[in-house]
Amino acid sequence: MTRDPSPVPPLPPVAPRLLDWFDAHRRDLPWRADRDPYRIWVSEVMLQQTTVAAVVPYFHRFVAAFPTVAALAAADEQRVLKLWEGLGYYRRARHLHAAAKRLVAGHGGALPDDPAAWLALPGVGRYIQGAVLSQAFDRRLPIVEANSLRVLARLFGYRGDPREGAGKAWVWAAAEAVLPAERAGDFNQALMELGALVCTPAKPACDRCPLAAACVANRDALQEQIPPPKKQPVVTEVSEVGVVVRRGGKVLLCRRPADAGRWQNMWEVPHAERLAGEPLAESAVRVARALTGLAVTPGAEVATIRHSVTRFRITLAVVGATAPRGAFAPGAYAEAKWVTPDELADYPVSAPQRKLMTHLASGGA
Structure with missing residues (x-):
């Protein structure tokens, strides 16, 4: 049985500093050009377990071929898979295609501002729900992925493994605790951006981090120990x-x-x-x-x-x-x-x- 997560300790407000940093340092990525929920959704599905650099050319080709959810729903699966070829984890493409068909059938091709409707779609879990709804509709919903997980664990000085069990529950609670009432989508992106560019797995650039003064791992010199290394499977x-x-x-x-x-x-x-x-x-x-x-x-x-x-x-x-x-x-x-x-x-x-x-x-x- 998974235990209740450890309580999330209070922190000084971090959103203003992180959002100011994000406004100054955010990368110019094609899915950030507007708040189109379809483009955000496609990008977030592609970015799961794939780097930004690898995704950008695939994203351009995919949305050029399928510019709307209706175009994706009407496509042949073989063409969808062909455009996904090389990204791996092809179940993501099949789920995206199946979900597009449901959105056309049940919502007239609109991408709804409705958390329950998103969780009912194939391939959509809490991360995709929060990423799309926070970025497209500014819903106050948290997200957790590899980069934001690392930032949150170091920020709060969490010594357990935030990838599983009680640690997984804790990190989602932490992500929700720091989320501001406004600009939730930008804040979620900022957490990921900080993890990708500054709070990296090895040798984080704490001297350039806008949250360094509030970070427990930085204070206690635990950056290399938090989070603990992933358990490597036997090959x-x-x-x-x-x-x-x-x-x-x-x-x-x-x-x-x-x-x-x-x-x-x-x-x-x-x-x-x-x-x-x-x-x-x-x-x-x-x-x-x-x-x-x-x-x-x-x-x-x-x-x-x-x-x-x-x-x-x-x-x-x-x-x-x-x-x-x-x-x-x-x-x-x-x-x-x-x-x-x-x-x-x-x-x-x-x-x-x-x-x-x-x-x-x-x-x-």
């Missing part, structure tokens, strides 16, 4: 085999089912875990037969792709193969298409698969 090494099945100058591309655990509805060459001690050619034959129903003749290894997913570090050995006859059997995959190397760029794929597609399109064997 598991995984060996996989992928099969580039060719027929008549084309490559077999398969679409993952909608209920796949990862990369739902995205495309790839068939691949699966390689058995311990299994020769690569035998592994390719087995995987192709199991996933596509095709009997293939394996050839040489054409690429090795290394990537990580959560706590798994994966080495994907890719084998070229031919299948002059036989029909694809759906089951493991929802569907498959024979495509030319030049057409590989048209399909939404994961980052490791994109490396492979680029290799194949450039003439890789």
Whole structure:
């Protein structure tokens, strides 16, 4: 059972100083040009677990393709996933698309100033609710993410882990306690900006911080101890085999089912875990037969792709193969298409698969 959070101790008012700093130092980001709730929403979904620098070009492309919630709702999911390709965590894109459809169906395409309506949408939790409603409508709702969490923990000198359990409840209470009655959205952004630019994980620039005089961690020289380091998961090494099945100058591309655990509805060459001690050619034959129903003749290894997913570090050995006859059997995959190397760029794929597609399109064997 999660215990009640420790009480949030009083602090001198910090909002005026932080807002003055934000007005002077805020970065010129495209979603800050106005208070359009749609643009704010898209940016906040993209920024979850992704850096600002990585998001900016994706944001420009996405809102150019889907300038309104109605345009996003009307889009084909494959196009949405294609424009998201490379950002990772593709469930965010699917939730964004599904939520847009609900907003059009239930709210006429308007983004409501209604906390309950937002929490009813796919992919929306307390953070997205607070970020959109505070920035677009100046609702007095707090937000907590990695940067603001660090600022708040240091500011109050909180020695527990604010990422989980009672600490998580505490940091949300702290975020609400410091929130001003006006300019709540700017204050939320200022907390994040301060964490990104000044109150950094290592070697924070306390001499440039507008809140240094009120900060308990700065007073007690605890910046390096607060918050405590994240618990690192045990990394598991995984060996996989992928099969580039060719027929008549084309490559077999398969679409993952909608209920796949990862990369739902995205495309790839068939691949699966390689058995311990299994020769690569035998592994390719087995995987192709199991996933596509095709009997293939394996050839040489054409690429090795290394990537990580959560706590798994994966080495994907890719084998070229031919299948002059036989029909694809759906089951493991929802569907498959024979495509030319030049057409590989048209399909939404994961980052490791994109490396492979680029290799194949450039003439890789």
